[in-house]
Amino acid sequence: MAVTIKDVAKKAQVAPSTVSRVIADHPKITQETKDKVRKVMEELGYHPNLLARNLVKKSSQTIGIVMKESSKHSVYDPFFPAALKGMSDLLHERNYSISLSTGETNEEIYGDVVKMVQGKNVDGIIMLYSRDDDPVLQHLLKQDFPFVMIGKPTTHINQIMYVDNDNVKAARNVTEYLLSIGHRRIAYVGGDPAFEVHKDRQQGYTEALTMAGIQEKTIFQAMITKESGEEVVEALLKMENRPTAIITTDELMSMSILSSLYAKGLRVPDDISLTSFMDSLISELSSPPLTTVDIQPFQLGYEAAKTLIDLLENPDMMKRNILVPTSIVERQSCKKITINKELL
Template identity: 35%
Template sequence: MTTLKDVARLANVSASTVSRVLNHNPAISTATQKKVLRAMQKLRYVPNSNARNLALQHTMTLGVILPATQAMVFSNPFFVALIQGINHICSQNNYLTAVATGDDIQELQQTITMMAQQNKIRQFILLYSQKNDPILQILQQLGLRYVILGKPFENSQAMPYVDNDNILAGTDVTTYLLKQGHRAIGFLYSDLSQMVQADRLLGYQRAMQQSGLPQHAFQINDDYEQLQTQLRHIMALKPEITALITTDDMQALAVQQALVPLDLKRHISQISFNNSIFARVARPMLTSVEVFPVKLGEEVARLAIQDHAETFVSNLIIPHRIIERSSVWTQ
C-alpha cells in the first residue's frame, strides 16, 4: 500500500510538506502543491482521512450556526443559498457540515458546546452578525475557530468575516431612487441589532444627508395586521413619501401586500435586497440588490477550513449589483 512517505520520496519533498498539502496549508507554494499532487496521482495514493483526523484531534467537519430565530431562516431562500455554497466548498475539500440550530439562545449554546466537546468540531461558521451575541461569546470561551457571515459589530479588523459592503449598498439603492426623481424616500427596517440592517440604514442616511434631503426611517413589525396599521400611520404622517427601501425581499413583499388595501401600492416605488424568489413573484416584480449568497457561502467556507495560524485574520467583501425591475417608477 502506498504511503505518505512514498509520495514525499517521489515528489522530492518532506513528509510534513505532503501533509501540509493535504491540509490545504496556504504557506505551501502552488508549484510544490502541483508536484505533490502529481506524485499522488502517479502512485494512486488515497489519503487516510480517519488517520488524519486522529492526528489532528478533530473531525473534518465544519459547524454551521443558524440564528435562533429559525422561522426566519427556514422560510428565507437567502440562507438556503448560503448553505448551498458552503456545502459546495466542503465537498471539494472532503469536509462534512453539521448544522447547529436551537429554539432559543440557550438551546443553541448547548448544541454548540456538545458539537465541540463530543464531536470534536473545532471550526464554525456563524451565519449572521448580531450585536452583543452570546453565541459569539461561547465560541470564544471554548477556544473555537470561527468565521462570521457579516461584518462584526465590534473588532471587525480582528475577526475573520465575509460580507457585502452593506453601507455602500444602502447608499447605492438610495442614489438609484434619487436618480429616478424621488426626493421623499422612506427606509423600513425591523431589527437594528442585525448588522446587515444597521449598515443598510447607515448607507441610506448618508445618501440622503449628502443630497440635503430629510430622512424617513421607520421600524416595522413582521405581523401583517400590525404592519398594515404601521404603514397607514407612516403614510398619514409622511404623505410626501413616493418610494420605500426595505432591508430584504421577504419584508418588501409583505409591505407590498399591506399597501394594497390602503390603495397606495400603485403610488409607491419599492426597492429591496437579496434578489430572491420573492422579488420575482411580487407584482410588480421588485427591483432588488443581488448580493450573491452562493458566492458568500463559498467564500465563508473557504476561510473557515483553511489551515492558518491563529494570528492570521482575513475578511472578504463580495460585490453587489442592483437588478432593475418594474417596482420603481420615475417621478
C-alpha cells in the same frame, strides 16, 4: 466479508499505503493512480472508514453553521439556502460535512454552540450574523475556537475574520438610485438594529438623503412578519406627505408590504415604488418583479467557508476580511416621477 484496503491494493496492483494516500487525496499521488484506485474501490464496493480516519487525524471533518435565529425561521429566509449552497459547495470540495444549529431560541442556539465546541463535534464554526453583545461570539473568543463570521463584527474587529458586503455603501447606492429617478420622500424599513447589517444599511440610507440635502427621514424598524408589514403600511398611509418610495432591507418584508399595499388598493409602482435587498426568485417572480440590491449570498457563503478552511489549515495565517460587491438589479417595482407630480 468486508472489503479491506489490502483487497483494493491487491487488485489495483499498488501498495496499501498508496490506497490510503488516494483516500486522503494526497497531492503527491498522480491523477492516473488516483483514478485507477478509485475505480477499483467502486468495483469492489469499498467505503473508507471516515470515522476511524478522523479519530487518527483528531478532526471531525465537520463545520458548524450557526444561524442568527431559529432554524424554523431561517429555512424561510431566502438568504439562508443561498448562503448554505455556497458553503456546502466549498466544503464538499474540501471533504467537510456540515452541522447546523437547531435551537429555536437564542439560549438554545448558544447551547448548541457550547456542545459543538466542548464535544469537539466540529473543527470550526461559521456564524451567519453579527449582533451586539452576542454570547455565542464571546464563547468562541474565550475558547479560542476557529470561526468566521458573515457580517462585520461589532467588537474585537481586529481578532475576527469575516466576510460581508459594504452595507453602508449598498444602502446609499439604492437610496441614490431612487433619488435619481425623482423620489424625494423615501421611507426605510429595516430590521432589528442589534444586528450590525441593519445598522449599516440604515446609516447608508441616512447618508444618501443628507448628502442630497433632504432632512426628513422616515425610518421603521420591524420584525419580519405579515402583521409588521401591515403596520408599516398603516403608518405610511396616515402620513400627511406620504413617501413615494420604500426601501426594505429584507425580501420577505418587502413581500409583506407589497401584499399590504395591494390590500389597501395601492399599486406598485404606480402609487408607490418599492425596493429590497437580496435577489432570489421571490423578487423575480413577484408582481411586479422587484428592483433589488443583489448581495450575492452564495458568494458570501463560499468565501466564508473558504476562509475558515484556510484558517484551519494554517492557524497562524494573517487575519483577512473579504467584502463581496453588491449591485442593483432594476426591475418593474420602481417608477420615475417628477418633482411637480410628487408635490401634488
